Amino acid sequence: MAQKKLHPSVLKFKEFVKSNPTIIQEVRKGNATWQELYEDWYLLGEDDKRWESIGTDKKDTAKNEKEGKGDFMSNVMGMFKNLDPNQMQTYLQNASEAVAAVQGLLAQFQGTNSQNNQVKPPEAPPHPFSFRQD
Structure with missing residues (x-):
């Protein structure tokens, strides 16, 4: 079988992974994919704090x-x-x-229906003292 030539950045990533075996464990556990890790490595670099937190x-x-x-x-x-x-x-x-x-807005949108449903206080008798005649 003929081996394909890999891109130089992929070769560097492989070397980085070999020097950090905890990355391999993260992929095997299913916590990350190789694609995600490669993209992070490519964008963030080898010195990023993300690599310190992997494998803790x-x-x-x-x-x-x-x-x-x-x-x-x-x-x-x-x-x-x-x-x-x-x-x-x-x-x-x-x-x-x-x-x-x-x-206020809710009351305005509800219209007059809410006014009809309000509880009215009981009406007071017309005279404060009601006297009965004997």
């Missing part, structure tokens, strides 16, 4: 996710500490006005 244990990623959640909570708490009450009041007022505008 799932335990490490789970640990990083837990740390990320902790970081998220500390970021949220930090945001609340740096929050300006006046600015927050303005945001809440704007949101309230927007909700009122949407409610």
Whole structure:
């Protein structure tokens, strides 16, 4: 059988894969395809951080996710500490006005049907004190 001559970039990618055996494991596990990895290698280069993350244990990623959640909570708490009450009041007022505008539009599109369906308060007697004659 005659072997085809491969493009020089494909030969370089093969050498890169041989020097990083974790890439082969990723393809065998089904986490990536050779085409995807080649395209990433071609576009990003050999020095990209993507290649460092390939082949890491799932335990490490789970640990990083837990740390990320902790970081998220500390970021949220930090945001609340740096929050300006006046600015927050303005945001809440704007949101309230927007909700009122949407409610007005909905009421306008519903027409008079909504007015007929509203509950009417009971009518008061014509006189506040009703006296009966004996």
